[in-house]
Structure formats: structure tokens, C-alpha cells
Amino acid sequence: EAGVTQFPSHSVIEKGQTVTLRCDPISGHDNLYWYRRVMGKEIKFLLHFVKESKQDESGMPNNRFLAERTGGTYSTLKVQPAELEDSGVYFCASSSRVLARGLLAGGTGELFFGEGSRLTVL
Amino acid sequence: GNSVTQMEGPVTLSEEAFLTINCTYTATGYPSLFWYVQYPGEGLQLLLKATKADDKGSNKGFEATYRKETTSFHLEKGSVQVSDSAVYFCALMKNTGFQKLVFGTGTRLLVSP
Numbered sequence: 001e002a003g004v005t006q007f008p009s010h011s012v013i014e015k016g017q018t019v020t021l022r023c024d025p026i027s028g029h030d031n032l033y034w035y036r037r038v039m040g041k042e043i044k045f046l047l048h049f050v051k052e053s054k055q056d057e058s059g060m061p062n063n064r065f066l067a068e069r070t071g072g073t074y075s076t077l078k079v080q081p082a083e084l085e086d087s088g089v090y091f092c093a094s095s096s097r098v099l100a101r102g103l104l105a106g107g108t109g110e111l112f113f114g115e116g117s118r119l120t121v122l
Numbered sequence: 123g124n125s126v127t128q129m130e131g132p133v134t135l136s137e138e139a140f141l142t143i144n145c146t147y148t149a150t151g152y153p154s155l156f157w158y159v160q161y162p163g164e165g166l167q168l169l170l171k172a173t174k175a176d177d178k179g180s181n182k183g184f185e186a187t188y189r190k191e192t193t194s195f196h197l198e199k200g201s202v203q204v205s206d207s208a209v210y211f212c213a214l215m216k217n218t219g220f221q222k223l224v225f226g227t228g229t230r231l232l233v234s235p
Binding site (some may be wrong): 003004031033035041042043045048050055056060088091093095106110111113114115116 | 126130158163164165166167168211213220222223224225226227228
């Protein structure tokens with residue numbers, strides 16, 4: 001079974017340009033997450049999709065970031081226009097766990113992560 | 123709010139040495155605790171987890187015990203190998219609501235032969 005795949009593995013762009021990162025979750029996983037690690041700091045939550053709906057986007061830094069998950073399959077994260085501070089590694093994760101009556105239920109609960117997309121803004 | 127603090131690295135050890143990577147957390151309620159590992163060129167992988175106080179998670183010779191009284195989840199291994207060289211992340215997740223991991227800054231482990 002294929003794991004979570006991310007593309008590109010590394011992108012180098014200039015300030016002001018646009019970059020789109022893609023994540024293909026494990027087939028059948030309704031939950032898809034984006035996280036980011038800025039150099040040397042903690043990995044921070046960006047947002048969470050349940051199927052095609054944004055469940056929680058409280059971690060999105062600003063409106064230069066746009067995430068989509070059309071059809072509830074793969075997801076894209078677009079940064080437009082990119083700034084220097086956007087440099088870092090963007091991780092995608094997926095899981096099969098579902099929410100029932102306000103409690104986590106079903107599935108293994110484990111988040112499966114991709115290898116990350118390294119973004120360098122010059 | 124919820125947060126995780128782990129020791130800064132890099133931690134440099136010789137093969138077969140004892141490893142401890144400290145992790146403490148701040149959280150409301152009773153979170154689940156995790157250690158993730160990122161080997162060079164690979165994605166984050168779940169190493170071990172514990173879901174309640176006094177639980178011990180273990181995998182690949184690594185262990186960590188959920189200590190509620192000290193709000194800690196220190197990672198230990200009795201004898202490290204060169205292949206254990208990686209970045210280790212401590213994390214927590216609330217047990218209600220949707221899953222959202224809160225990570226520490228990561229600790230790089232370098233093991234030399």
C-alpha cells in the first residue's frame with residue numbers, strides 16, 4: 001500500500017513567486033493535515049481537512065496560503081506570493097480516525113506522514 | 123495552551139551508549155503522548171506512544187513512560203546504534219475533538235561507530 005506522497009520534494013523560488021505543493025494521502029483516509037517546520041523550530045499545525053471540507057485552519061499563517069482538497073482526495077497548498085519567512089519543510093499527514101459524538105473513534109488513530117516538501121524562498 | 127518542550131540537540135553518542143532525550147509537556151486535560159522519528163531522507167514515523175498516565179510505550183528498543191506527576195515523556199534506549207541517527211520529535215494530542223498534534227522542536231541524535 002502506498003504511503004503519503006508529497007511533491008515536489010524540494011522547491012527553490014524567489015520572493016514574490018508562487019509555489020504549489022501537493023499531497024496524496026493514503027487511499028481511503030478521510031483526514032488530511034498540513035504541518036510546517038521552519039528551520040530549527042517545532043513542527044506546527046497548519047490545517048485539517050475531513051474529506052473535502054476544512055475542519056480546522058487555525059494554523060494558517062496568513063491569506064497568502066491557500067489549501068484545497070477538491071473531491072476529497074489529494075490536496076494542494078499554494079503560497080502566493082512567497083516571502084522569505086515561508087521557507088521550511090511542509091509535511092502532509094493522513095489518518096483514518098473518525099469523530100463520533102465528540103470523541104475520537106474508529107481507525108488506528110495514527111497519523112501517517114509524508115517525506116515533506118522543502119521550500120526555499122530566496 | 124498546549125505545548126511540548128524537548129532538549130536541544132544535537133545529542134552525540136558513541137555506539138552502544140545509553141540514550142535519554144528529555145520531553146516535558148503542558149496541556150489541559152489528559153493528552154496522548156508520542157515520539158516521532160525522522161530518519162535522513164524519510165518522512166516522520168511514529169516511534170511509540172502512550173495514551174494515559176503510567177503507560178509505557180516501546181518500540182525498536184526505545185521506551186518512554188507517561189509521567190503525569192512530572193508532565194514528562196522522556197525517551198530512552200539502553201544501547202544506541204549508528205542506524206538510530208535521526209531527528210526525534212516529542213508530541214502530544216488531545217483525546218477529544220479532531221486530531222491535532224503539538225510538536226516539540228526536535229532533537230537530532232548522532233551516533234558514531
